[in-house]
Amino acid sequence: SAVISQKPSRDICQRGTSLTIQCQVDSQVTMMFWYRQQPGQSLTLIATANQGSEATYESGFVIDKFPISRPNLTFSTLTVSNMSPEDSSIYLCSVEDRETGGFEQYFGPGTRLTVT
Amino acid sequence: AQSVTQPDIHITVSEGASLELRCNYSYGATPYLFWYVQSPGQGLQLLLKYFSGDTLVQGIKGFEAEFKRSQSSFNLRKPSVHWSDAAEYFCAVRRVNTGKLIFGQGTTLQVKP
Secondary structure (H helix, E strand, O other), X not given: OOOEEEEOOEEEEOOOOOEEEEEEEOOOOOEEEEEEEOOOOOEEEEEXXXXXXXXXXXXXXXXXXXXXXXXXXXXXXXXXXXXXXXXXXXXXXXXXXXXXXXXXXXXXXXXXXXXX | OOEEEOOOOEEEEEOOOOEEEOOXXXXXXXXXXXXXXXXXXXXXXXXXXXXXXXXXXXXXXXXXXXXXXXXXXXXXXXXXXOHHHOEEEEXXXXXXXXXXEEEOOOEEEEEEO
């Protein structure tokens, strides 16, 4: 299975600032996803990031607030812009591993963001 | 629209007792179904999956799940729970065309000694 790392693992930020989260995978993958997990809640997909194309955002999420880069098949970044306390969440990246012929999706350890 | 429902928000079982976590899905085609576990402060770990074939699937950590199309269910089971199984459990369905996962609300499992 793919091994995924995220940086930073946690951060405390002031409102109005921006934070960029990095996601690194140990193998080349086509599909990468960014999820948000608000406190005590389930996961909600923010966007799908495929290399060589613009990210596809889910309803309720916009590029100006959550710009995403996908420069190659092993790396992606998510920026949380102009943060407010409502952005306090865990942000997780995931990849779909197709090496086995299945559709397993593996997750990074997450970035715990607190906005004050 | 596709959706996943986990009817039990919180379950408490005694260590050594059996466990069943419920998951119901709404999906028009044959679903790709997953169970994940999230321990406190950790990311999500894949327990098991169902794509096709045998409706009883085995996963890691002694977990199994049974796909029942007639009931639109994919319940997770374990015959004997260990204290280390205390965690949050998520059921998810994969949208075939996009690959994105739709998650249930999660079930918090507490294990009593």
